[in-house]
Amino acid sequence: MSSLPLAALDGLFSVSLNAYLYLAAVLFAIGFFGVLLRKNTLVIYMCLELMLVASTVALVAFSRYNGVMDGNVFVFFILTVAAAEVAVGLAIIVALFRRRQTVQVEELNALKN
Amino acid sequence: MSDVLFHLFAIFTVACALGVVFNKNAVASALCLLLSLVGVAGLFVLLDAFLLAVLLVLVYAGAVVALFLFIIMLLDMQGGDRKKFTKATIFSSTLAGGLLVTGLVSFATRGQLETDPTVPVVGNTLRAYAEQLFTVYLLPVQIVGFLLLIAMLGVIVLSKKFEGLDDIK
Numbered sequence: 001m002s003s004l005p006l007a008a009l010d011g012l013f014s015v016s017l018n019a020y021l022y023l024a025a026v027l028f029a030i031g032f033f034g035v036l037l038r039k040n041t042l043v044i045y046m047c048l049e050l051m052l053v054a055s056t057v058a059l060v061a062f063s064r065y066n067g068v069m070d071g072n073v074f075v076f077f078i079l080t081v082a083a084a085e086v087a088v089g090l091a092i093i094v095a096l097f098r099r100r101q102t103v104q105v106e107e108l109n110a111l112k113n
Numbered sequence: 114m115s116d117v118l119f120h121l122f123a124i125f126t127v128a129c130a131l132g133v134v135f136n137k138n139a140v141a142s143a144l145c146l147l148l149s150l151v152g153v154a155g156l157f158v159l160l161d162a163f164l165l166a167v168l169l170v171l172v173y174a175g176a177v178v179a180l181f182l183f184i185i186m187l188l189d190m191q192g193g194d195r196k197k198f199t200k201a202t203i204f205s206s207t208l209a210g211g212l213l214v215t216g217l218v219s220f221a222t223r224g225q226l227e228t229d230p231t232v233p234v235v236g237n238t239l240r241a242y243a244e245q246l247f248t249v250y251l252l253p254v255q256i257v258g259f260l261l262l263i264a265m266l267g268v269i270v271l272s273k274k275f276e277g278l279d280d281i282k
Binding site (some may be wrong): 014016017018019022026031032038039040042043047049050051053057060061063064067068069070075083085090091094097103111 | 203231264
């Protein structure tokens with residue numbers, strides 16, 4: 001297995017590090033755009049997850065193109081923390097729905113005025 | 114070969130990410146998120162991070178998206194958004210997203226990062242992860258373990274209905 005570097009099948013990287021960084025930037029921006037645009041708390045939460053995943057793409061790419069392990073290990077931790085975060089966040093959303101009967105952010109205006 | 118695969122996975126991932134944002138139905142959004150994560154897992158394979166690709170599919174696509182679908186089903190939201198977006202929301206979020214992507218892309222184009230073709234592959238074995246996690250990153254591993262325990266306890270407390278504790282509601 002260790003003799004199978006897929007990204008270097010032809011001896012050279014045919015995709016540059018910058019391409020991965022652009023992709024990560026675009027993914028992050030799409031997630032950010034969704035967080036700002038959508039009104040449904042659950043969809044906002046999915047867009048937050050998208051932003052986290054975009055950052056992991058950048059970390060793995062940096063790790064691969066520099067030949068170090070640290071980026072990969074950070075992604076490992078990000079996955080763990082994201083799993084915990086999703087569990088707590090969804091529990092909060094369910095508790096919110098029980099109290100207010102809605103998950104639309106426009107109707108959650110108890111602090112207004 | 115890997116060039117073509119990269120573009121394929123990149124376009125697939127971005128298209129599915131756009132699907133998450135623009136789908137009216139929350140269930141369809143969650144399924145688009147699932148497909149997007151599978152695309153990212155493909156990119157991880159191209160970057161020789163096989164373990165992370167498997168973990169991403171297992172943890173994110175398996176557990177997190179299933180949890181999302183379960184909660185959508187539990188809350189029974191009748192077919193997604195009820196209110197239309199206001200013009201101000203659309204304009205400001207497009208502006209903010211556009212600014213973010215221009216900023217990030219210009220940041221990435223300023224410093225040309227060189228690609229050294231002789232860089233060794235280090236992240237493709239389980240052994241490499243184990244060596245790092247149990248030596249350099251031993252304390253973070255312990256802390257993350259406690260974090261998971263605390264999150265589990267918090268979720269139980271949040272979702273359980275306590276009898277006779279009406280005053281703290």
